[in-house]
Amino acid sequence: MKTFRTICAIAAVAAAAVFSASCSPQPPAPAPFEALFPMRIGQKSFLARVACSDGEKAQGLMFVKSLPQDRGMLFVYRAPQRASFWMKDTFIALDIGFFDKDGILLGVEKLYPHNLDPVRSAGDNVAYCLETNAGWFGKNGIKSGDRLDKALVDAAIAARTGKREK
Numbered sequence: 780m781k782t783f784r785t786i787c788a789i790a791a792v793a794a795a796a797v798f799s800a801s802c803s804p805q806p807p808a809p810a811p812f813e814a815l816f817p818m819r820i821g822q823k824s825f826l827a828r829v830a831c832s833d834g835e836k837a838q839g840l841m842f843v844k845s846l847p848q849d850r851g852m853l854f855v856y857r858a859p860q861r862a863s864f865w866m867k868d869t870f871i872a873l874d875i876g877f878f879d880k881d882g883i884l885l886g887v888e889k890l891y892p893h894n895l896d897p898v899r900s901a902g903d904n905v906a907y908c909l910e911t912n913a914g915w916f917g918k919n920g921i922k923s924g925d926r927l928d929k930a931l932v933d934a935a936i937a938a939r940t941g942k943r944e945k
Contacts (some may be wrong), residue, residue: 809941816854816935818909819928820876823919825849827909829935832941840910841868851911853905855936861903866894870912880906882927887916908930 810816812835815826826849830836836854840845840846854861859880866873877900885905888898890913900908907927916922936942 782855800819804928807914807938807941810938812939814938815850816853816931818851818931818935820919820921821925823921825851825911827851827853827935828853829939831936839864839869840871840873842870846873846912848912848915850941851909851915853932853935853940854908854910855932856906856908859904861907862897862900862908864890864908865895865897866890867928868891869893873910874913874916876909876911876916876921877905878907878927879903879904882907882929882932884921884923884925887921889913889941 812828812830814828816829818825818827828851830839830852839854854862862877864875869890870892872892874887875890875898876884876887879885886901890898890910902913908926
């Protein structure tokens with residue numbers, strides 16, 4: 780009888796361990812590349828897709844025929860660097876804003892459809908780039924020194940990758 784109770788106790792503990800492991804929260808699946816995330820620079824809110832992988836960054840806005848107002852694409856770099864963009868297979872004129880790791884806008888450049896000449900950031904401290912419709916930064920009064928809301932950026936990166944930013 781003691782053996783039976785011991786076996787039952789061991790079985791109960793094992794079942795509880797299996798059950799509790801299966802109830803632990805699973806991290807959500809990463810959001811798709813097409814997902815839009817709320818962003819803000821100063822007081823200006825907009826929606827952006829977030830490109831995290833090298834493949835997503837290479838694709839960017841290629842083949843896009845139009846971009847709704849107050850939409851964009853945020854490119855995320857693992858480490859600050861000099862950023863370089865070209866417009867292969869890109870049909871719309873764009874602005875690109877270069878941001879440092881703290882989300883400070885370093886500068887804005889114009890990008891022209893199908894132009895294969897690279898447009899580079901002025902410095903090697905770029906952590907994020909934001910592509911928008913041509914003229915968007917100026918139209919919204921956004922200038923060098925303005926700040927991208929890092930809490931929103933970090934939340935979008937976490938949703939895209941399934942990992943929390945440090």
